[in-house]
Amino acid sequence: MQDRDLNQYSPSGSSTSKHLSCSHQLCESSPNCDSPKQLCPYTINYYSENTSSSGLLIEDILHLASGSDDASNSSVRAPVIIGCGMRQTGGYLDGVAPDGLMGLGLGEISVPSFLAKAGLVRNSFSLCFNDDDSGRIFFGDQGLATQQSTLFLPSDGKYETYIVGVEACCIGSSCIKQTSFRALVDSGASFTFLPDESYRNVVDEFDKQVNATRFSFEGSPWEYCYKFSSKELLKNPSVILKFALNNSFVVHNPVFVVHGYQGVVGFCLAIQPTDGDIGILGQNFMTGYRMVFDRENLKLGWSRSNCQDLTDGERMPFTPPPNDRPPNPLPANEQQNTHSGHTITPAVAGRAPSNPSAASTQLILSQFCLVKSLPLMLLLLHLLPSAF
Template identity: 40%
Template sequence: MKIPILPSWRNSFGFLHYANVSVGTPTLSFLVALDTGSDLFWLPCDCMAGSCVTALQTSSSIIDLSIYSPSNSSTSKNVSCDSTLCRQTQCPSANSNCPYNVSYLSSNTSSTGIFVEDILHLITDDDQQKAVDTPITFGCGQNQTGIFLEGAAPNGLFGLGIEDISVPSTLARNGLASNSFALCFGRDGVGRISFGNNGSSDQRETPFNIRQSHPTYNISITQITVGQNSSELEFSAIFDSGTSFTSLRDPAYTFISESFNSQIQEKRHTSDPQMPFEYCYYLSANQTSYVIPDVNLTMKGEDRYFLNDPTVIVSTEDGAVLYCLGLHKSDVNIDIIGQNFMTGYRIVFDRERMVLGWKDSNCYNDQTSNNLPISPSQPPVVSPAHPVDP
């Protein structure tokens, strides 16, 4: 597979995909990270000192970020402890505000606050593009820690997971969309999110393998092929758009990495603990492309998932330009297919049929996409948003 060398993004959004969403009355817009690996939708809200990001510095300007406050929205309602959506056991009384505290896999990363209800403003994806308003319960994030203060999801997290509190669960429960949605990740970094999208008859599919405890979009992989090398490896992995780069345990990590390395022509960069990836290769000053082996995952059901671009361009402190295999060795007991392995596909999370679907797409002529654009950015290289088991 020949990979062209494209300009990299230089703003600090943690190499995730984002959408502008509008909440409240009057409406405020928030640039939220799209996360299929967690359920809670939260926004920075009535923040304690130093616990929210209020602005981002880019190379040319400062971007001010909205901070939500229930008292400033006429449609805001607090969620009490006796609500069916409040599952906390630490409530002082039934009428108290329902608290939440979610910790994520990234070190010392969490969001803490109270649940509130307000209006989420969406737009239909038909020719009329009508406004659709729906009440939604989300987290008023009064205190964020870890990488949420360092560039990843600085303005909120859009929980797209399976459980009742998530955004797609709410839209389906309110009768606004079928219980399915699609994320499209264009190769140029632009994409689409579409609620109620059930995919197409010609997409490839694999069934979800849902755990009873803390259910996620878990699928089963039965074989890995890297160029001329193939291995019958069976394991489960979570499709998680809230994790920047794919993270696998052995033996899958070693098989992919060593098979990839054995078929590369460029000189390998010396392993450096400061580098986010283990397998990186030098690019010459005038090089416009590089050749890598095809990487395929065979899913349960025998459909193949071809990785459109498993590499990432990285610059070193001494000015060298490298391309790296965008794969981490998992240091926790979980395998994650991160956002970088979703590039070039419309990924359908069909929660009615309980299948994951995928189809090649550039996200521009996708007939079923709506008006919520999403785009990635880099560096820093982080993997933030899969929550730990409660």
């Protein structure tokens, strides 16, 4: 975690924290409360790893720095709802998200929704993951005019998650048939998952084109791994996702480098199969890009970035709330989708490689920053510092 101290958030240590009662408009579990004055509980269940979190909802202040150099817009105090976890199961007990998850979903209780509802920023945000495992998030950012984009797709007629339609996968110059699928763009997933048929076609073509010897590394979750020496020049075939209107997404680094005790010993194509017809585009595919989640226009945008190259003209300053509304209004909950006990689309970071034994090749887990892009819409425990 880049040598940072991870200190858990405590409501009792914050002078601005407020417990939500069961009578609050954003308390979805109020029908199960014994009285309106009871503290509002929450329960979030995940599909993966039998992982869950339960606790109490808290309102507190999130301090955000402006992307503008204008001193008058240097910072903003924004109210957010925090899911203060009291009981965790599954992946949380194994160290997943040690510094919490930030809610970035489309529901009214998520952080971007709060900021946009208050009139502080446009209803959009961007994420950028760099090769050195650092990253940035910019609320209000709608990206560049020159960026490529594709529309988000509804699920059962509703826009609840960030789903896009992949028309084809290309390996090198070969675009493979029968590789169209829908995919969840999930920054809470460290790696990428494809529906089984698309996965088989992609990995088979990659295996044909790669110039390396197939090898199995103990402890690796990936099927297609190869021997490789740090002295060799690694030239892997490109992996490209094709979207509508011929927009292309070239994956910057689709492989996971395997380190041994004496340096680089191999690499794996960091893609796994998943059941069903919806894949997951994880953080490893987003690395090297400025990923724009434009919620106003319901589209995903992307442009190459090293996460440090945003000029002042491209950064989004915070704006004061309009005069006709309070400075920090809580949003209404007409479209709130997080219910007590609701099952959330999987945060699959827990599926990243497990620690191998001392006798096996050591897998160094680099890209493992967790910023939730699904409709969890809660801050769990506290914010992940590497996300900012």
